[in-house]
Every structure is written in structure tokens, then in C-alpha cells.
Amino acid sequence: MWLLGINIGHNGSAALFHDKELIFYIEEDRLSRLKYDGNPYLGMEMAFNYTDHVDFLILCGTRNAFGKMPWTGEDPYTCYARKKQPKHKLETIKLADDHHLTHALTAFYNSGFDDAAALIIDGAGSGCRIEEGVVQQETWEVESIWSMSYPAIFECQYKNYGTNVVDSFNVEEDGFPIEISDGHGIVKSYEAVTQFLGFHAIEAGKTMGLAPYGSANDSIKIHEGRFNNRSFIKPKFPAGNVLRTDLYPELRELEKNTEWHNDPDKISQYHKDISYAVQKSAEERVFNLIRKTIEMTGKKQIVIAGGFGLNCVANYEYLKEFPNIEFYHEPVSHDGGNTMGVCQYIYRSVTEDSEKSPLTSLYLGPDRSVSYENTFDGFCVEDTSAADVAKLLVDQEIVCLYQGRSEAGPRALGNRSILFDPTVVNGKDIVNEVKRREWFRPFAGTVMAEHATEWFDFRSRTDSPFMMYAVDVLAEKRDIIPAITHVDGTCRIQTVTSEQNPHYYELISEFNKIKNVPILFNTSFNLAGDPLVETVAEALDTLKKSDLKYLWLPEIGKLLTKQS
Numbered sequence: 001m002w003l004l005g006i007n008i009g010h011n012g013s014a015a016l017f018h019d020k021e022l023i024f025y026i027e028e029d030r031l032s033r034l035k036y037d038g039n040p041y042l043g044m045e046m047a048f049n050y051t052d053h054v055d056f057l058i059l060c061g062t063r064n065a066f067g068k069m070p071w072t073g074e075d076p077y078t079c080y081a082r083k084k085q086p087k088h089k090l091e092t093i094k095l096a097d098d099h100h101l102t103h104a105l106t107a108f109y110n111s112g113f114d115d116a117a118a119l120i121i122d123g124a125g126s127g128c129r130i131e132e133g134v135v136q137q138e139t140w141e142v143e144s145i146w147s148m149s150y151p152a153i154f155e156c157q158y159k160n161y162g163t164n165v166v167d168s169f170n171v172e173e174d175g176f177p178i179e180i181s182d183g184h185g186i187v188k189s190y191e192a193v194t195q196f197l198g199f200h201a202i203e204a205g206k207t208m209g210l211a212p213y214g215s216a217n218d219s220i221k222i223h224e225g226r227f228n229n230r231s232f233i234k235p236k237f238p239a240g241n242v243l244r245t246d247l248y249p250e251l252r253e254l255e256k257n258t259e260w261h262n263d264p265d266k267i268s269q270y271h272k273d274i275s276y277a278v279q280k281s282a283e284e285r286v287f288n289l290i291r292k293t294i295e296m297t298g299k300k301q302i303v304i305a306g307g308f309g310l311n312c313v314a315n316y317e318y319l320k321e322f323p324n325i326e327f328y329h330e331p332v333s334h335d336g337g338n339t340m341g342v343c344q345y346i347y348r349s350v351t352e353d354s355e356k357s358p359l360t361s362l363y364l365g366p367d368r369s370v371s372y373e374n375t376f377d378g379f380c381v382e383d384t385s386a387a388d389v390a391k392l393l394v395d396q397e398i399v400c401l402y403q404g405r406s407e408a409g410p411r412a413l414g415n416r417s418i419l420f421d422p423t424v425v426n427g428k429d430i431v432n433e434v435k436r437r438e439w440f441r442p443f444a445g446t447v448m449a450e451h452a453t454e455w456f457d458f459r460s461r462t463d464s465p466f467m468m469y470a471v472d473v474l475a476e477k478r479d480i481i482p483a484i485t486h487v488d489g490t491c492r493i494q495t496v497t498s499e500q501n502p503h504y505y506e507l508i509s510e511f512n513k514i515k516n517v518p519i520l521f522n523t524s525f526n527l528a529g530d531p532l533v534e535t536v537a538e539a540l541d542t543l544k545k546s547d548l549k550y551l552w553l554p555e556i557g558k559l560l561t562k563q564s
Helices: 026-034 041-047 076-084 096-111 184-196 205-213 251-257 269-297 310-320 334-351 386-394 426-435 449-455 503-514 536-544
Strands: 004-008 013-016 021-027 056-060 091-094 113-123 129-131 134-136 139-149 153-163 171-172 176-181 233-237 240-243 300-304 326-329 379-383 399-402 416-418 442-450 468-475 490-496 517-522 548-554 557-563
Touching: 004 041, 004 334, 013 041, 013 334, 013 468, 021 026, 021 334, 026 041, 041 076, 056 096, 056 334, 076 139, 076 233, 096 153, 096 300, 096 399, 096 503, 113 171, 113 184, 113 269, 129 310, 129 442, 139 184, 139 269, 153 184, 153 269, 184 205, 184 251, 184 269, 205 269, 205 310, 205 326, 269 300, 269 310, 310 326, 310 468, 310 490, 334 490, 386 399, 399 536, 416 426, 442 449, 442 503, 449 490, 468 517, 490 503, 536 548, 536 557
Parallel strands: 004 056, 056 091, 113 300, 153 176, 300 326, 399 548, 442 490
Antiparallel strands: 004 013, 013 021, 113 139, 129 134, 139 153, 171 176, 233 240, 379 557, 399 416, 416 517, 442 517, 468 490, 548 557
């Protein structure tokens, strides 16, 4: 059975399965080069490089906004797939009216848990079914709780919907409690602050990076009780979110000031404090949701997904607050990752297959071989080894690493990475300037797994292969790796073994032999505003249009040096 899942909206993606085996996953922006691109036609085209037909095409997104083609009345994705396989029957399944369920499916099947509770914390999902078959378009899912078990048994326990047009009230839907409120949820609050700071709403990771520079400020109240939208945050959906600067005139000028993005001398304490406030407020509200999840389901295994699932600072706090709960934080928590869950759901619904297939690797991009069929014009090419590259890093050179299949999700994990020496005092400033990022944004690190607990406090965990936690750097180690230690003493960290990524692990090992530091500074291989590189050609182009100089291709043992 061949199944192709596609996500239509932002973070458009395609996932191809053969039965329950994931063949590849790719986000559309890696192919189209438009960040967060939707409508994954290029991803669909790539699927047909692996198979001449698909049995099931599963469409996911929100609000069933798939459109219709002239004459046939099909949605354009079914139309395209049908034309690619005119002699094979195709069944299309649309799951757009169950957006939170698609998040829960991915997290549950990827977790490897036998059964679990799923907590979904998202921006704006599907509308509320006020009556059977009728979806209320003026509402949207913001938080939900599910009970999950094999092969495909799922029960919603709770939903919270946001809305702009009705007063708060509680009803029941299909036997479980839902809330409809005139607030708009954790993520929309976070997005509102992100937009106030001058960033796109979907770039909430920047707000998360700024938050540790702030402190508690009694004049800033993101939420009072359930929502403080009447006095502070006013939702506007689907166009976006705004802070109510009309009620706080002192915010109006701050809202227009974005010079601080690139000049730390021009940032106000208020900018820092509002970031701190929304982060802490969100964490407290998720604590309450986790307590509700435990109370409603009685389960000790909880999977978390939806946009807020990528908040690695909050993820770490859950480990402290709930030490007896086993969490799985879905590494592709944004909408793109939902294509993985819907394919497994349909397969298991049809076959009743209950054998688990947990996610063990994020190196899920299409197979790409690196060879001299590529044009390396403008670069000096020489044979090299991991030891040679380690010496470059010790000499404080920035080295780009390209190998194998690209990483799924937003984290670079050593296949599309830019690397640096984490012991350089001003290393963050150096690489931020080269990547053209804002000055306050921190960087991640990768540590050899066997040394991880010697440098970092993982609380109830011992590893972090998917870089889902910003963990405390041990106090005695912070001055040793200042380039990746954030202002609050944390670092978003990846653990790696030789089995998970042999070339990358070998490089860190060689660096450790010289510096006695089993860690490398690791950031995504792209410039600000660009998606991660997917092809060798894009890797070379990134070097050509920046101050990056070195590209290591370990699969063919070559180092490329940009010629001046």
C-alpha cells in the first residue's frame, strides 16, 4: 500500500509511506526556496520518483481550503495525482476538519508509546462543529486533549476554541467538554507579542530567544484569569494578531521601533520584559493543561504537538514540573509534520496493524548522492578528513557541513549544518553576523552522547537526539562554551552517537581530542530568511552570497574552499 500525505497550508509538506514505512518526508520550502511555502506540488512530484502510483492521497490542513478545478470539480491535488497514474485507482481522504487530530496522530505514532494522552497546543486549527456536519468558521481550535491507542483508536477528551464573534460559553461536542471563549489561546497570544516585536507571527522562536533577557514586570499582564484580551491582546483571525496598543499609548512608539533588531543599544527594557512575560505566562498555562490531561486521561505518557511543541524552553520546564510523566515532544510539531501521522492513521485503519514504528531518525529527506557530477566552479577542492576539518574549527573557522538526507523539521542535526568552535567568547556574535541574524538569538550545540551529562543537566532525560530541549549548562562548564551558552545559562542541545550520524560524530570526536571539549556549535545551513539548503547547488550558492568559506562533503572526503 502506497500512501502520500500532503499538508496544504504554511509549512507545506509531503510524506510518502509504503505501508507503515516512511520512504521520505520533505517540506515544500526546501524545494521551492520560499520559506514556509505551502501547496506541495514539488513534494508530490518527488513522490512519483519513488513509485508509479499511490493508493491513498491524504490531504491535511485547516478548514478544508483545497479548492476545486474547472470541469472535473476535483481539488487540484487529487487532479494532479490522478493524471500521474491514469491506470491506477486513487482514493483521496481529506482530514482538514480535524486539524488537532492530525497533530495528535503524528506525535502518537512517532512516539513509540503503546497508548498515550496527546496534548495539542496550536495557533488556529479547525472550526467547531456546532451541529453535526456544520463547522463554525468563526471559531478555531487552540488547545485539545486526546486519548490515543493502537491501531487507530482516538478519543477527544477536551477542546478549547477561540473566537472573535461570540461570548464565552461551554458546550459539549460528541460527549466531551469543549470551551468557546472570546480569547484566542496560548499560541495566538505568543504570536501577538511576536508581531508587536516586529517579526512575522510564525517566527515565535525569536521571541523565545529574546525572553531570557527580560524579567518580571508588574505592568505587563499577558493573561489575567483565562484571557486578558479585553485589556491587552485583541485577536484578529485569520489576518493576524495585535496587541491593544490603543489602550496602552506608551506602546505605540515601541511598536514602530525595530532598529533594535540589529542594534542592542536601541532595545528597550519593555521589549525584553514583554518577551519574558509571554514565555512565562505560556509555560504556566501549559502546566495547567498538562494537569488537566493527567486528570482527564489518567495516563503517565503524554505526547505534545502543535506549534507550541517546538518551544524547547518550555519543553525543558515540563520535565522539572512533572518528573513522573514520560513526555514525547514531537520534533516536527508544526503543520508540516502532520503528513506523517495521517498516512499511518489511514494505513492502520485499513489494516488494523498495531505494530509500532517509532520515529528514530529525522534524516528523512530524499536520497541525494554527492558526486563530481556537480559543478564546483569557484571553489578549491581537496581531499580531507574529519581530523583536518576539526583543525579548521580549532582555528576558529566556520565550516559548513553537507551530507546525506536532509533533516525533517526546523532543526539542523549535522546533515545541513554550519559549525563553529563553541569555546570562542564572541562566537555567537560572529556567526549571527555571518548568517545575518538578530544579535540576541542564541545558537545550539551538539554533544557526543556519552559525554552529555558531564556538561548539561537533562533532568529526567539522558539524551536529546532531536534537539527539543534548551537545557541548563552545568555551572562549571558555562565559561568553557560561551558561544552556545545563552544569557540564562541554557543551551538547545543535540546528543549524537556514531550510529546516528557517523561522519558528524567523528568530527566532534576529533575536535574533542584537540580541545578536550566534546561539543560543536551547530546552526542550520542557511542565511536569515532562507530555508535550509536541500541540494549541493544551494549549499554552494549560500557560500557564494555570504562570508562563508568552507564546505565539507564527508561522503566523498572533500573540502571545498571558496576562492576569493
